Structure formats: structure tokens, C-alpha cells
Amino acid sequence: MMGMVGITLEEITKKFGNFTALNKINLKIEDKEFMALLGPSGSGKSTLLYTIAGIYKPSSGKIYFNDKDVTETPPKDRNVGLVFQNWALYPHMRVFKNIAFPLELKKSSRNEIEKKVREVAKMLHIDHLLDRYPWQLSGGQQQRVAIARALVKEPDVLLLDEPLSNLDALLRLEVRAELKRLQKELGITTIYVTHDQAEALAMADRIAIIREGKILQVGDPDEVYYKPMYKFVAGFLGSPPMNFIHAEVEGGNIRIYQSKISVPKQYREIIKRLEITEVLFGFRPHDAEIIRGEREGIKGEVYSFEPLGREQIVTIAVNSDVFVKVFAPEGEHFSFGEKVTIVPNEERVILFDKKTEKALEYFP
Amino acid sequence: MKGKKLQTLSFFLSPMIIMVGLFYLIPLIFTIYISFTKMKNWNTEKYLSEVVGFYNYQRLFHMFQHDPMIKAILLTTVIFVGITLIINVLGGLLLALGTFFVNESSASAIRLLWLLPRMSPIAVYSLVWYYFFHGSDIGTLNSILMKLGAISTPIPWGQMTPWGAWSVIIFVNGLVGVSFGMIVFTSSLNQIPKELVIAARVDGASAWQISRRILIPLTKWHFLYVLTWQFLSLLTTYPHLFLLVEWDLVNRDYGTTLALYVFNTAFGRGEQDQGLAAAAAVILSIIGILGGFVTLKVLQFERMIHEPRGDIE
Numbered sequence: 001m002m003g004m005v006g007i008t009l010e011e012i013t014k015k016f017g018n019f020t021a022l023n024k025i026n027l028k029i030e031d032k033e034f035m036a037l038l039g040p041s042g043s044g045k046s047t048l049l050y051t052i053a054g055i056y057k058p059s060s061g062k063i064y065f066n067d068k069d070v071t072e073t074p075p076k077d078r079n080v081g082l083v084f085q086n087w088a089l090y091p092h093m094r095v096f097k098n099i100a101f102p103l104e105l106k107k108s109s110r111n112e113i114e115k116k117v118r119e120v121a122k123m124l125h126i127d128h129l130l131d132r133y134p135w136q137l138s139g140g141q142q143q144r145v146a147i148a149r150a151l152v153k154e155p156d157v158l159l160l161d162e163p164l165s166n167l168d169a170l171l172r173l174e175v176r177a178e179l180k181r182l183q184k185e186l187g188i189t190t191i192y193v194t195h196d197q198a199e200a201l202a203m204a205d206r207i208a209i210i211r212e213g214k215i216l217q218v219g220d221p222d223e224v225y226y227k228p229m230y231k232f233v234a235g236f237l238g239s240p241p242m243n244f245i246h247a248e249v250e251g252g253n254i255r256i257y258q259s260k261i262s263v264p265k266q267y268r269e270i271i272k273r274l275e276i277t278e279v280l281f282g283f284r285p286h287d288a289e290i291i292r293g294e295r296e297g298i299k300g301e302v303y304s305f306e307p308l309g310r311e312q313i314v315t316i317a318v319n320s321d322v323f324v325k326v327f328a329p330e331g332e333h334f335s336f337g338e339k340v341t342i343v344p345n346e347e348r349v350i351l352f353d354k355k356t357e358k359a360l361e362y363f364p
Numbered sequence: 365m366k367g368k369k370l371q372t373l374s375f376f377l378s379p380m381i382i383m384v385g386l387f388y389l390i391p392l393i394f395t396i397y398i399s400f401t402k403m404k405n406w407n408t409e410k411y412l413s414e415v416v417g418f419y420n421y422q423r424l425f426h427m428f429q430h431d432p433m434i435k436a437i438l439l440t441t442v443i444f445v446g447i448t449l450i451i452n453v454l455g456g457l458l459l460a461l462g463t464f465f466v467n468e469s470s471a472s473a474i475r476l477l478w479l480l481p482r483m484s485p486i487a488v489y490s491l492v493w494y495y496f497f498h499g500s501d502i503g504t505l506n507s508i509l510m511k512l513g514a515i516s517t518p519i520p521w522g523q524m525t526p527w528g529a530w531s532v533i534i535f536v537n538g539l540v541g542v543s544f545g546m547i548v549f550t551s552s553l554n555q556i557p558k559e560l561v562i563a564a565r566v567d568g569a570s571a572w573q574i575s576r577r578i579l580i581p582l583t584k585w586h587f588l589y590v591l592t593w594q595f596l597s598l599l600t601t602y603p604h605l606f607l608l609v610e611w612d613l614v615n616r617d618y619g620t621t622l623a624l625y626v627f628n629t630a631f632g633r634g635e636q637d638q639g640l641a642a643a644a645a646v647i648l649s650i651i652g653i654l655g656g657f658v659t660l661k662v663l664q665f666e667r668m669i670h671e672p673r674g675d676i677e
Binding site: 050053054055075076080081082084086088090091092101102105106149153 | 557559560562563564565566567568569573577578581582584
């Protein structure tokens with residue numbers, strides 16, 4: 001039912017006065033792909049979405065839908081469906097009218113409108129709400145109406161701007177699964193803007209991480225999670241975020257404050273080749289063990305611990321002002337100030353260049 | 365507890381009650397009283413206690429029926445309020461919608477331009493249009509038309525009855541009133557979430573469709589508010605009209621509304637008939653109160669009043 005549409009962004013730059021919102025963005029989104037644009041607020045991810053929709057014109061660069069240059073095409077001729085964070089339902093129209101609005105603008109026949117609105121409403125389980133006004137609906141229902149309105153015109157591309165962030169936490173989890181399923185069933189090329197890393201990891205086929213108008217890395221969830229290209233990416237994905245500790249390279253060892261551990265296997269050659277002496281030592285809270293007694297690892301003192309049910313987060317002071325977080329199994333007992341050793345899983349350690357904050361394996 | 369509440373209430377309400385009492389209720393009661401007396405030329409000693417019942421009202425209704433001047437004034441009031449109201453409200457709405465779709469700096473410039481009539485002193489502003497519509501060849505409009513060869517002799521615009529006089533007073537007041545609606549509508553349009561407009565745009569709506577289907581329905585309340593406000597203010601306004609009539613720019617009968625008639629009868633040249641003026645003022649007030657009441661009902665004003673959060677104890 002939907003056309004095949006891949007999107008190519010070529011050197012997209014968008015300036016608002018002196019402020020560069022997007023800086024030479026290159027990105028390819030495949031047909032039927034679910035692409036997440038992930039970044040903190042103000043990173044330019046929504047600007048990029050609106051540029052793809054045609055609401056903003058890029059200051060330079062080109063946008064292609066398949067092979068067609070749509071850079072100058074007005075929004076209405078791009079056939080995109082847009083869903084907003086606040087859902088942007090027309091408050092004075094009933095649900096039926098809200099969903100029918102795009103079709104009315106297209107001058108579809110009355111029968112066709114009736115049929116399509118009912119169809120899409122049924123698909124999103126809101127067919128019993130068509131006579132209500134938006135203010136009579138719950139947040140989750142309003143969100144479905146917004147998605148229905150975006151889908152009813154059978155767009156080639158679905159653009160979602162933080163559609164879940166106005167929902168409460170529990171509902172968000174539910175809708176997340178449903179939205180992912182819907183996207184695959186419809187097979188519609190989807191771009192999803194979010195600042196929530198968990199959402200991006202859970203739903204997207206690929207994630208583009210954006211900071212200050214630049215794409216730092218594009219990859220599937222595993223890739224960006226386990227092979228982050230920059231400290232920023234590593235720190236932005238995962239909760240709690242990756243630990244970063246200042247470290248010095250001494251021959252085949254890495255010195256972290258009072259501790260000394262050997263350079264992880266995968267980095268031995270790179271470090272030698274690049275002749276690096278200072279690194280940021282990164283590991284995720286899940287990728288380390290807390291040991292009592294003598295072992296090669298990072299020595300520290302238990303600062304605090306937070307049981308979370310199935311596991312607990314232990315905060316350990318490696319130095320007076322350097323803290324790391326490590327997960328420990330439930331039931332293990334800690335006491336404040338206890339001396340422990342953190343043993344990171346060697347394979348999962350990531351070393352970043354101190355100056356560029358780029359992961360060493362991505363150096364040429 | 366009850367006494368405490370009353371004390372708090374009276375503390376907060378007393379400024380308002382004093383203001384309304386002093387400047388509205390007492391004059392209103394006084395006016396109603398005067399309308400039942402033979403009050404003339406401010407001769408309070410002689411006439412203030414001379415109650416004549418409905419005499420002034422009878423005179424007024426007799427004049428409504430038989431005096432051609434009063435008939436002209438009534439007709440002028442209806443035409444003036446009706447047409448100026450439409451110009452004010454629709455003009456304000458069109459300007460607000462128009463500036464909504466252009467960039468902010470030119471929108472501000474346009475808005476400022478339309479605020480000029482409101483900002484300039486009434487006498488200065490009226491004088492501008494006095495010269496513009498002047499009936500001789502010194503009138504700007506006449507001299508332009510004569511230079512263009514459209515007319516050979518100057519036209520006394522304001523003395524052509526009825527439509528010449530009406531057009532001038534409607535034009536002059538219409539221009540002043542547009543800015544009020546414009547400001548209210550502009551602020552109400554700016555409160556509409558921009559996503560609603562973006563969504564409609566992505567779905568292919570033109571500026572006209574966005575205005576008609578989304579913006580105008582969402583400013584309905586402001587529309588009714590401006591309508592009521594302007595109706596009441598047009599019903600009672602007279603400064604511009606007074607000057608235009610005094611300067612003989614417009615015909616006296618077809619340039620005078622009921623509000624100006626009340627003023628002239630009470631304070632004008634020649635014999636001042638405060639009793640009659642008061643009766644006319646009472647009728648004008650009744651029309652205003654009725655009009656305001658009807659629109660408040662239509663507005664469903666009660667629905668805008670919320671229960672207070674928390675208790676006032």
C-alpha cells in the first residue's frame with residue numbers, strides 16, 4: 001500500500017541567523033527502516049525532522065526521497081505524516097474530524113474519507129472514540145489519534161517528534177512495543193526523534209546520535225551501544241551511563257590512580273601504534289564485577305549502594321572526587337567505606353583519546 | 365469564622381466597590397433621578413426638586429416619532445454602530461491573520477502603523493481627517509481628485525446626506541477601532557500552539573484554509589469579546605464625532621449619534637435640557653446593558669469563571 005521511499009540527506013546545513021542548528025548532515029535512511037534521531041535537547045534533531053518534512057528549508061545541502069530531489073518541494077507534496085510531542089490535535093474538532101482533516105484537504109470523496117478514517121481508527125483501537133473531543137481523551141488515546149491522523153493519508157514517510165514523552169512511564173513502555181510492531185506491519189519508512197536513549201535502543205533499526213547539529217555516529221542499537229565512536233555516545237546510551245576514568249598508559253599497563261591493570265587485548269596494538277600515553281578508561285556499570293580481596297583491578301571504597309530489586313547499583317570512590325557505578329547482584333552486602341576491587345570485563349572496556357574523546361579503535 | 369471571611373472579603377473588594385459606587389452607581393442613580401425632573405441649564409435650585417414623572421420620556425418618544433432631527437440621529441446611531449462595528453472587528457481580525465503569516469519584523473511594523481490613530485491625540489487625529497475630507501478645494505481628497513481630473517468642483521463630502529456624512533464618521537472611527545481588535549486577535553493567535561499550524565501545513569492546508577478551519581474557530585471567544593467591547597464603546601463614544609460636527613465637516617443631523625446628542629443636550633450651546641438628556645442617557649444605558657447582557661449569555665461567561673483553588677478562610 002505504501003510506496004517505497006528511502007531518504008538521502010546530503011550535506012544538510014541549517015542556520016538560524018548566526019546559529020548553526022544543523023552542520024553538514026549526511027544520512028541515508030533505507031526504505032521501511034525505523035531510524036531514531038537521538039540527542040539531548042537543543043541538539044538539532046527536531047530541526048532535522050522538520051527539514052525532512054519541508055517546514056524548514058535547509059540553508060544548503062540536498063534532500064532526496066528515492067532519487068527525487070525534494071529540497072524545494074513544499075511539505076504537502078512530500079507526502080509525509082507528522083506526529084508531534086504535544087500531538088497537536090485540533091481542540092475544536094471531534095476525533096473523526098481530526099483524523100479526516102488531511103483527507104478533506106486532499107478533497108477526497110465523503111465515502112472514501114468515512115472508510116479510511118474508520119479503517120485507521122480500528123487499526124489503532126480508537127474506533128469507539130470518534131465522537132469525542134480531544135479534551136475528553138486520555139493522553140494515550142490522544143496520542144493514538146495523532147498517529148491515526150498522520151497515517152490516514154497513507155504517507156510515504158512517518159515522522160515522529162518525541163511522540164511518547166508526554167505519556168506516563170508505564171504507558172510509554174506499552175506504546176513503545178505497539179508502535180514498533182505497527183511500523184513493521186505497515187512497512188513505512190519512519191524517522192523518530194527522541195532524547196530518550198532507552199526508546200531509541202528499544203525501537204529503532206538504526207540510531208543516529210546527534211550533538212550540536214552534527215551526527216556523531218550512525219549504527220544499529222548493538223553497534224552504538226557496544227562500539228560507541230565517541231565518549232559522548234557512550235555516555236548518552238545506557239542507564240546509568242558508562243563510567244569514564246582518567247588513566248595513564250605505562251608500557252603494557254594502564255595506571256588508574258593507585259591501581260594498575262594490563263591494557264585490554266584489543267587495544268594493545270592500537271596503543272603502541274598511536275603512541276598514546278593518556279586515555280579515558282570507559283566501562284559500563286554492567287560490565288564489571290566487585291571483588292573483595294586481591295585481584296588485578298581498580299581499587300576503591302564503597303561510597304553508597306542502591307538496591308533496585310533484582311540488582312543493586314554500587315557507587316565506588318576510586319579517588320576522593322572520582323566515582324564509578326557498578327551493578328552487583330541482589331543479596332550481596334556492602335558497607336559504607338568498605339575497600340573493594342572493581343574488575344572490568346576486559347572485552348567490554350573502551351579506551352578513548354583524551355583530547356578528541358574518540359574511541360581508539362576508530363582512529364585510522 | 366463567618367465574620368473573618370466577611371472581613372477578608374470586604375478588604376479585597378472595597379476598592380472596587382468604592383470605585384464602582386462613586387463613579388458609576390451614584391452618577392447612574394443621579395442620572396435616573398434627573399431624568400424625572402425638569403432640570404434645565406444646570407439651575408439646580410429651581411429645578412432639581414421639580415419632579416415631573418415620565419414627562420421627559422414622553423417628550424423623547426414623541427420626538428422619536430415625529431422630530432426629523434431625532435429620527436436622523438437614531439438612524440445614524442444604528443448605521444454608525446453597525447457598520448463601524450463590522451469594520452472594527454473584521455478589520456482587526458484580518459490584520460491579525462495577515463500579520464500572522466508574515467515575518468515578525470514586518471508584522472510589528474504593520475501593527476505599529478495601525479496603532480498610530482489610537483496613539484495620536486483625538487484633536488490632532490480628527491484634524492488630519494478634517495483637512496482630508498474638507499469640502500472645499502483645500503481638502504486633500506478634493507484636491508487630489510481635482511488634480512487627477514476626476515471631479516471639476518470640490519465635493520462637500522461630509523455634508524452629503526446621509527451617506528456622505530455617515531461614510532466620513534464611520535471611516536474616521538473605524539480606523540481608530542481596528543487596532544483594538546488587532547491587538548486582542550494577535551495575542552490570541554499567538555497563543556495557539558504552532559504545531560497545529562505546522563500539522564495543517566504538512567497536510568496541505570493553505571493560509572486561507574488554516575485561517576478558516578483552525579485559527580478563526582480557536583479565536584471564537586476573543587471574537588465575541590471584541591464584538592461586545594466594541595459594540596459598547598461605539599454606542600457611547602462621541603469625542604471624534606463632536607469635533608467633526610463642531611467643525612462643520614459633517615452634517616449635524618447625520619453626524620450625531622445618540623451619545624453625542626446626550627452630550628449636546630446636556631452641555632451643548634444654547635438651552636441645556638439636562639432632564640431630557642438624562643432620559644436619553646438612561647435609554648442609551650439600557651440598550652448598552654441589554655446588549656452586554658445578551659453577549660455575555662452567548663459567551664457563556666459563567667463557564668469562564670473557575671472555582672477558587674483552596675479555601676478562603
